[in-house]
Amino acid sequence: MPAMPAAADSPTGAGEPVADRPTLGVFPFRGVRYDPGRVSDLAAVTSPPYDVIDADAADHLEQLDPHNVVRLILPRPSGPDGHGRYRDAGQRLAAWLADGTLRRDDAPALYVYEQVGDDLVQRGLLAAVELRDPGDHVVLPHEDVMPGPVADRLELMRATGANLEPILLVYDGGGETDTVIDEVTRGAPDIETTTEDGLVQRVWTVTDPTVHRRVAADLAPRQALIADGHHRYATYRRLQADRRAAGERHGAWDRGLALLVDSRTYPLRVQAIHRVVEGLPYDDAVRALAGTFTVRALPGRPASDAADAAVLLATLDESTLRHPFVLTDGRRAALVGDPDPRRVAAALPPLQSDLWRSLDASVLHALVLGELLGLDDQDARVRYVHDAAGAVRAAARSGGTAVLLRPVHVAEVLAVAALGERMPRKSTSFGPKPRTGLVLRLLDEDTSARS
DSSP: OOOOOOOTTOSSSOSSOOTTOOOOOEEOBOOEEEOGGGSSOTGGGOBSOGGGOOHHHHHHHHHHOTTOTHHHHSOOOBSTTSBHHHHHHHHHHHHHHHTTSEEEOSSOBEEEEEEEETTEEEEEEEEEEEOOOGGGSSEEOOBOOOHHHHHHHHHHHHHHTEEOSOEEEEEOOOSHHHHHHHHHTTSOOSEEEEOTTSOEEEEEEEOOHHHHHHHHHHHTTOOEEEEEOHHHHHHHHHHHHHHHHTTOOOOGGGEEEEEEEETTTSOOEEEOOEEEETTOOHHHHHHHHHTTSEEEEOSSOOOSSHHHHHHHHHHHHHOOSSSOEEEEOSSOEEEEEOOOHHHHHHHSOTTSOHHHHTOHHHHIIIIIIIIISOOOTTOTTEEEESSHHHHHHHHHHHTOEEEEOOOOOHHHHHHHHHTTOOBOTTOOEEESOOOBTSSBEESOOOOTTOO
């Protein structure tokens, strides 16, 4: 991954803090973890992040163990309007803490987190990160957010009084934190389990204040890019704003749970997030695009399993068309691309940079969804699905059409963030994502010392 973009008043984004410039605050916290003796298996009580779990996956996770964290992060609707689910999640969390299913660590800690697979070793640091306004150029977003998910996560955070899952931050490191992580991982982990995706998940608890200070000093002058969790970070800041409006100056809500990964040592992978327009017949979608895009029908019958979806993605990746997409309803598929440059220019916002206007996701949202299909990207019929096979299945179930995209290059993500711009919502999926349920954080810690 290329170096992180630097703040305007720092030529490197690292080194000695610049006087009066906001810093990246990284703090220990008393983590909440499952007691292995109270659950069937640690892997069985964890989950992927909430926004990649569909209904079938939620059912499966609940069946693995009745204490699976999905019952906290995606509680079932209850009550007349369904909003009782937030209260249920709060009561469930309290009950699991009371009966010892979840236990809170005695001392504040930083948590070194490792994921290992066949061709993967990723390490990072779970910590409470000080919240920053994007204008501070410390925690950099690169995507816009939607109000619906933010409102949903806010209600859940209020009801549970907790950060239930970490956001994912990446920074350009190679410094003392990297050394600390290497030192810590030479010892035996406090948590080790292998999840269904085949990844070995390990966590080390670091309670030494000297080590905390080493990490804090190293990370303070750096910038961090939000790789995953824009809606959760926006929720952190909404809760902070609400508490301050209520007259509270400082609190645990001034910080949010995050996994920080050194992109120099452990570069992340980036994939696309696909769209499904529910209820849009395939023929109507093709007809709407045909006057503006080149349309090429693809042979064969695409299916919803991973192998067939991979073929569609390979076709997309190998295409030489400008702004290519694959349209499919699970039975038929077409490759579309090379849109009329005049239609592209007219659809894209003129005040955005040339880089932003060159992105496939920008063309998709402004031209395809907006002009040709007449949809706002917040329309309830537009779903965002992280894997291609799931997108095809969702299209088939809803009588709709899936739009498959190519992944954006990491360098483009960083360049957009450096310009202070935001990519269209759900443009990227960085990974591997941290597993939810390994370490939780409650929002009742005293941070008045501001240490």
